[in-house]
Amino acid sequence: MRHPLPGATFLVTGGGSGIGRLLSLRAADEGAHVVIWDLSASAGESVRDEIRARGGHADSYAIDVTDREAVKTAAEVVGPVDILVNNAGVVTGKRLLDATEEEIERTFDVNVMALYWTTRAFLGGMIERRHGAVMTVSSAAGLVGVAKQTDYSASKFAAFGFAESLRAELAKDATGVDSLVACPFYIDTGMFAGVRTKVPRLLPILDQDYAAGRILTAIVEGRQQLVMPRMVGVIPAARLLPVKLFDRVMNLFGVNDTMDAFTGRGRDLPDTTGPAVR
Numbered sequence: 001m002r003h004p005l006p007g008a009t010f011l012v013t014g015g016g017s018g019i020g021r022l023l024s025l026r027a028a029d030e031g032a033h034v035v036i037w038d039l040s041a042s043a044g045e046s047v048r049d050e051i052r053a054r055g056g057h058a059d060s061y062a063i064d065v066t067d068r069e070a071v072k073t074a075a076e077v078v079g080p081v082d083i084l085v086n087n088a089g090v091v092t093g094k095r096l097l098d099a100t101e102e103e104i105e106r107t108f109d110v111n112v113m114a115l116y117w118t119t120r121a122f123l124g125g126m127i128e129r130r131h132g133a134v135m136t137v138s139s140a141a142g143l144v145g146v147a148k149q150t151d152y153s154a155s156k157f158a159a160f161g162f163a164e165s166l167r168a169e170l171a172k173d174a175t176g177v178d179s180l181v182a183c184p185f186y187i188d189t190g191m192f193a194g195v196r197t198k199v200p201r202l203l204p205i206l207d208q209d210y211a212a213g214r215i216l217t218a219i220v221e222g223r224q225q226l227v228m229p230r231m232v233g234v235i236p237a238a239r240l241l242p243v244k245l246f247d248r249v250m251n252l253f254g255v256n257d258t259m260d261a262f263t264g265r266g267r268d269l270p271d272t273t274g275p276a277v278r
């Protein structure tokens with residue numbers, strides 16, 4: 001099913017920076033009415049203003065997507081949405097014993113539980129209107145576990161399972177609504193600052209403009225699963241190998257060394273009243 005952008009209401013969680021920001025700008029350029037939901041009021045508003053300055057339509061709301069009640073209230077204010085992009089995400093980037101309990105919980109609250117709150121807020125309307133799309137941004141880490149990502153990778157496996165189960169459910173009920181999922185390798189947005197790739201030809205750190213462009217095209221074309229770069233698509237087949245061999249192949253490609261020099265950007269904290277967190 002195609003999901004044309006002109007005239008569509010396109011809501012992006014985490015639309016204030018990185019991939020969410022680029023998706024917002026591009027969707028607005030294509031004629032969508034963009035709604036940005038971000039923890040950072042200032043980041044969301046600055047993208048909204050950028051879109052308006054280019055002659056596009058955009059609104060921005062400071063929302064913590066982990067806050068169930070806030071999500072319900074904001075969804076009522078926004079009204080019908082044609083395309084929902086579950087993009088907001090956080091990463092800890094620490095060994096299991098180095099992460100705090102709060103960090104682990106936050107990863108699951110943002111990367112997993114919020115998917116339920118935002119999608120439930122808009123899916124009923126999409127089903128009633130018999131059209132719409134929910135794009136969930138998972139990760140290559142949603143296909144393979146990675147050292148220093150016990151929380152992040154597990155949360156992205158959950159996001160993948162969420163999107164796949166939803167796809168099956170929506171198709172089984174012939175709803176006319178799509179559940180799409182994206183599994184990108186690392187992207188140069190700063191969220192994963194410091195990560196390295198051992199085999200840049202096969203597993204390049206993706207350019208954020210390229211990644212956002214591919215995700216937007218996947219939405220418009222109703223592509224159910226986007227995995228990038230292509231090499232990441234080999235992971236499910238590699239699982240046919242005995243586990244010892246699978247691990248050796250992942251190590252050969254340096255997958256478990258990618259996080260060695262990770263610095264990231266630190267935690268995203270609510271910023272609904274003051275200036276940007278970063």
Ligand SMILES: NC(=O)c1ccc[n+]([C@@H]2O[C@H](COP(=O)([O-])OP(=O)(O)OC[C@H]3O[C@@H](n4cnc5c(N)ncnc54)[C@H](O)[C@@H]3O)[C@@H](O)[C@H]2O)c1
Pocket residue numbers: 013014015016017018019020037038039040043063064065066086087088089090110137138139140183184185186187188189190191192268
């Ligand atoms: N950057 C990468 O290497 C990479 C790779 C694969 C997948 N992803 C996924 O892509 C998505 C976007 O990543 P990015 O690199 O653009 O990250 P980013 O850090 O640049 O942007 C994330 C945005 O989400 C917002 N956010 C965080 N918690 C929130 C909350 N509770 N409520 C509302 N907004 C919240 C932040 O304020 C920020 O604007 C994430 O889901 C991430 O896990 C990123």
